[in-house]
Structures are given as C-alpha cells and as structure tokens.
C-alpha cells in the first residue's frame with residue numbers, strides 16, 4: 001500500500017527572497033517522494049480512492065512526453081497494485097524521454113495519439129471497458145482540487161501563499177483550503193493563458209472567491225526557458241539549497257522574487273511559496289546546465 005509520508009514536508013526559510021520587509025518560506029512538498037512528488041500525490045489521491053472502491057483494475061490518464069503527472073500516476077499505480085495506461089500527446093518518438101522510459105518501466109502501458117486525435121480524446125478501444133478508471137490530464141477536476149486542498153500548510157502564520165499554475169487544480173485546492181486567508185497568489189507557467197482564472201473558478205464551491213494569477217513570468221510559454229531562468233535556478237540553489245524545475249517552480253520563484261522586488265507585497269507580509277515538485281523534468285536539460 002502506498003501512503004505518502006507527509007512528515008517529509010518541511011517549511012523552510014528562504015532568505016534570498018526575503019527583502020523589502022517581506023518574509024518568505026517554502027513548503028517543500030517535493031520532499032514527499034522521488035517520483036510521486038509534490039502536488040501530484042495530493043491531486044491523485046481521491047481519484048485513486050474512488051477507483052479502488054469502485055473495484056477498477058486500471059487507471060487511464062493523459063499527458064505529454066515530459067509530464068510529471070504521467071510518471072507520478074505510473075509510480076503510484078505500480079505501488080498500489082493497479083494497472084496503468086498513459087495516453088500520450090504526439091506520435092511515438094524514436095527515443096523515449098526519461099519520463100516515458102520511467103513510466104514504461106513502472107508498468108504503464110503507453111498509447112501515442114496524434115495531436116489531433118489527442119485533442120478529440122480519441123481513446124483506444126482496448127481501454128473502453130468497465131475495468132478502466134479515467135483521470136483527466138493533469139488531474140484537473142473537482143476530485144483533484146479536493147486532494148490538493150489537503151496539502152498541509154500553516155494557515156495562521158502566512159497571509160499569502162504562492163503557487164505555480166498549470167491546469168489550476170492545485171490553486172483551486174489551495175483556495176478551497178484557505179477560504180479568505182491566506183490569499184492565494186498564482187503564477188501561470190503558460191503564455192497568455194487567460195482562460196486559467198475561469199478554469200480555477202470552475203473548481204471552487206464559492207465562485208465569488210478571488211482568483212489572482214500573474215501572467216508575466218512564462219519565459220516564452222509552457223516548458224520554455226532562457227539563460228536568465230537557468231541562471232536564476234542555479235543562483236537560488238547556490239544560495240538556499242532549493243532545487244527547482246524549469247517548467248513550474250523556477251518560474252514561480254522567479255515571479256515571486258520579481259513581485260517582492262517591485263514592492264507588490266506589503267512590508268510585513270508573510271509569504272509561503274509552494275514547492276510543488278517536478279524535479280524529474282530537469283533531466284531533459286543538457287548535462288551541466290544546472291549545478292544540482
């Protein structure tokens with residue numbers, strides 16, 4: 001049986017970012033597990049409970065070739081004794097990414113769909129039987145958000161919690177968990193994805209709650225990067241020992257740092273930055289790019 005050891009999650013100071021009267025701490029959910037790291041366990045947990053109690057034999061989910069969600073699902077299913085199938089966006093590559101190689105060796109059966117077929121959710125007929133339980137791409141949905149609402153953090157000490165936003169499931173969970181305080185401040189990792197606020201709001205019970213997402217820290221778009229971002233990741237690690245991934249958490253930390261420097265947060269603010277994991281994604285970078 002797989003249970004995540006939440007005692008591994010620590011709340012550590014980040015002196016490098018603490019300036020202009022703003023105190024910053026980081027919630028290291030990346031420490032939860034090597035593969036099922038960070039927010040992915042929390043987003044998956046209630047889907048898995050539901051699948052198991054419904055007697056399903058196989059989990060089917062969707063993602064790209066570098067998806068943290070795909071490899072996390074493969075790993076957790078492997079440990080729970082469930083079969084898993086990953087429907088992967090794009091034609092089967094000649095050489096697999098680390099992510100896909102890992103997912104396959106964890107027992108996940110991979111199905112490659114052209115981008116058009118992927119978009120129209122064309123599921124292979126062999127996965128359409130009643131033994132299959134479907135989890136949406138990225139774990140997006142109410143069940144995923146309810147899971148993310150169980151990410152354990154101190155709701156008294158902090159007035160603001162900052163998180164990366166992909167599908168918005170984690171952010172919706174954090175908003176649900178905190179009510180009106182702390183405020184949740186999201187940093188989108190995509191370019192001009194202005195539908196995100198609505199995607200988050202759809203997962204909230206109280207749709208009047210504030211959804212605050214910053215769109216200026218995408219570095220060109222999803223999984224895009226430049227030398228400045230890589231330099232920032234290396235500096236942050238050198239000065240604080242915090243490793244980040246270039247797809248999500250580096251953009252989050254970069255954005256939070258920029259907002260603090262320009263005085264966006266009131267002096268005296270206590271910020272918690274959610275380290276949501278995803279470090280496996282850095283393996284797609286050229287060796288030597290990062291100092292960690």
Ligand SMILES: *Cc1c(COP(=O)(O)O)cnc(C)c1O
Nearest residue numbers: 166167168169170248276277278
């Ligand atoms: C998947 C992921 C996210 C995005 O979470 P959403 O719930 O899709 O917004 C953020 N950080 C990391 C490290 C992730 O792997």
